[in-house]
Amino acid sequence: MTQQSEKVFQSDIVIAGAGITGVSLARELSRYDVSVIVLERAEDVAEGATKANSGIVHAGYDAKPGTAKAKYNVLGAAMFPALCAELSVPYRKCGALVVGFDDNDRQTLEDLLRRGVTNGVKNLRLLNREEALAAEPSLNPEIVCALDVPESAIVSPYELAYAMADDAALNGVRFHFDQEINSVSAAAGSGWQLATARGDVFRCRVFINCAGASGAALHNMISDQPLQMTHRRGQYYLLDRAPYQPFTRTVFQCPSAMGKGVLVSQSVHGNLLLGPNAEDIDDPLDTATTAEGLASVLARAQRTWPALSTRSNITNFSGVRAHLSTDDFQIGPVSGAPGAFEAIGIESPGLSSAPAVAVDLAASVASFLSLRKKGNLVPPRRPKKPFHDMTDEERAEAVQNDPAYGNIVCRCEVVTEAEIREAIRRPVGARSIDGVKRRTRAGMGRCQGGFCSPRVAQIIAEETGVCLQSVTKCGGDSLLLVDTVESFLKGGAGND
Numbered sequence: 001m002t003q004q005s006e007k008v009f010q011s012d013i014v015i016a017g018a019g020i021t022g023v024s025l026a027r028e029l030s031r032y033d034v035s036v037i038v039l040e041r042a043e044d045v046a047e048g049a050t051k052a053n054s055g056i057v058h059a060g061y062d063a064k065p066g067t068a069k070a071k072y073n074v075l076g077a078a079m080f081p082a083l084c085a086e087l088s089v090p091y092r093k094c095g096a097l098v099v100g101f102d103d104n105d106r107q108t109l110e111d112l113l114r115r116g117v118t119n120g121v122k123n124l125r126l127l128n129r130e131e132a133l134a135a136e137p138s139l140n141p142e143i144v145c146a147l148d149v150p151e152s153a154i155v156s157p158y159e160l161a162y163a164m165a166d167d168a169a170l171n172g173v174r175f176h177f178d179q180e181i182n183s184v185s186a187a188a189g190s191g192w193q194l195a196t197a198r199g200d201v202f203r204c205r206v207f208i209n210c211a212g213a214s215g216a217a218l219h220n221m222i223s224d225q226p227l228q229m230t231h232r233r234g235q236y237y238l239l240d241r242a243p244y245q246p247f248t249r250t251v252f253q254c255p256s257a258m259g260k261g262v263l264v265s266q267s268v269h270g271n272l273l274l275g276p277n278a279e280d281i282d283d284p285l286d287t288a289t290t291a292e293g294l295a296s297v298l299a300r301a302q303r304t305w306p307a308l309s310t311r312s313n314i315t316n317f318s319g320v321r322a323h324l325s326t327d328d329f330q331i332g333p334v335s336g337a338p339g340a341f342e343a344i345g346i347e348s349p350g351l352s353s354a355p356a357v358a359v360d361l362a363a364s365v366a367s368f369l370s371l372r373k374k375g376n377l378v379p380p381r382r383p384k385k386p387f388h389d390m391t392d393e394e395r396a397e398a399v400q401n402d403p404a405y406g407n408i409v410c411r412c413e414v415v416t417e418a419e420i421r422e423a424i425r426r427p428v429g430a431r432s433i434d435g436v437k438r439r440t441r442a443g444m445g446r447c448q449g450g451f452c453s454p455r456v457a458q459i460i461a462e463e464t465g466v467c468l469q470s471v472t473k474c475g476g477d478s479l480l481l482v483d484t485v486e487s488f489l490k491g492g493a494g495n496d
């Protein structure tokens with residue numbers, strides 16, 4: 001077997017993980033005069049929990065007062081409106097209701113109200129049955145009360161992560177994908193040396209662990225305080241976009257020790273999301289869905305919304321929560337490892353907290369390295385309005401300026417060739433069919449890419465200069481094509 005020759009890379013800082021925590025931090029550090037590399041195991045940004053969650057910007061009523069979760073949730077949520085406006089990411093403050101079905105639930109909701117007030121959440125109030133049903137008439141009439149949370153919002157988690165990664169890259173951060181860190185050790189003298197599964201070596205002065213479900217594994221390679229992490233999977237139904245929505249708010253049931261409770265929520269694009277359940281699993285990469293898991297989601301969602309039908313279900317998915325035995329985020333310097341920092345155990349409300357975690361962690365790293373802020377920053381990329389949302393006049397003008405707007409590639413979501421090419425050309429562009437799907441919504445609709453995937457693959461091949469057979473659905477060995485007809489007929493690989 002031939003051994004690929006090892007490459008050695010040097011930077012001031014290496015961040016492990018391009019989830020929302022890692023990219024928020026990378027973007028924050030790109031404001032300083034320092035070299036930053038992000039190493040990501042997967043082939044794209046947001047391939048861990050960041051692509052598979054409820055997309056709620058929680059207001060902050062659930063976390064125990066005094067915890068890092070409570071602090072960063074409330075601080076982070078307050079940053080979202082300006083952040084999403086700056087990065088042109090869809091965000092909507094739709095509010096939430098947490099519904100109760102009996103006296104125990106009423107007690108829980110009263111506790112949540114007190115917690116929320118202590119955490120600094122505004123405008124919380126308890127509604128009686130009639131008030132709750134007047135607010136959301138499709139609710140189960142068996143509810144007895146509800147907590148009204150007007151500050152709760154929805155966001156597209158992966159679109160936010162892509163926008164943050166683009167902004168970080170525009171300001172000098174380098175992203176290396178398909179690079180799984182499999183060892184971290186102190187370098188001779190000072191700093192850190194990381195070895196990747198591909199055989200490359202990365203040397204840095206500061207190492208920051210934002211590796212999500214693998215956070216404890218990397219932590220335990222370097223810390224004198226080992227950690228235990230539980231991997232807790234949550235499964236979902238995703239229903240097609242529909243003109244009629246049962247609720248204007250996100251509707252939760254009461255949270256438990258395992259999670260925030262099953263919700264029924266709109267997405268920012270008008271799909272309906274049902275889930276998640278909570279089940280502990282052994283393999284942090286096991287994002288399968290199961291008949292039992294989905295059945296339990298459905299039963300609980302039907303309790304919130306008795307008229308629920310899954311006729312318009314278009315896909316199911318799951319995400320894995322990274323739960324530490326401390327039941328809190330662990331953020332800051334790594335114990336016993338000078339020059340190493342971490343943001344791990346970032347389960348819910350990790351999406352809502354990420355921008356605030358990044359500000360604090362970047363400040364700690366900047367102080368450790370005595371960094372200065374840069375004078376000039378490259379402004380964020382200004383994406384064009386999606387063709388789907390344009391008026392007829394805007395569409396006509398777009399096609400006139402670029403005929404590729406005249407080719408509709410995804411019929412379900414009305415996504416054009418021009419938009420797909422642009423998604424691949426972004427600073428941290430799509431390289432797979434799923435990467436295009438999450439950036440443009442091509443393949444997100446009712447047919448789930450049945451019609452458009454071959455055309456998307458062709459455009460990826462043209463734009464990135466790879467052959468069509470090596471285009472993947474989502475990196476690794478998720479190839480779509482095994483061979484060409486020509487080579488098959490000549491007795492090529494497909495003839496084996």
Ligand SMILES: Cc1cc2nc3c(=O)[nH]c(=O)nc-3n(C[C@H](O)[C@H](O)[C@H](O)COP(=O)(O)OP(=O)(O)OC[C@H]3O[C@@H](n4cnc5c(N)ncnc54)[C@H](O)[C@@H]3O)c2cc1C
Nearest residue numbers: 017019020021041048049050053056181212234350351352
């Ligand atoms: C079911 C579910 C629902 C949720 N709902 C919400 C919600 O509504 N609101 C909210 O605020 N939060 C929610 N969360 C929590 C939120 O999704 C997470 O807190 C957040 O996405 C964590 O981001 P992260 O960047 O820390 O981890 P991840 O997104 O998992 O990113 C970690 C990255 O590290 C990479 N990586 C791992 N190991 C290595 C290695 N050895 N080398 C290189 N790279 C590596 C992974 O590939 C991954 O891309 C939910 C979570 C789940 C699972």
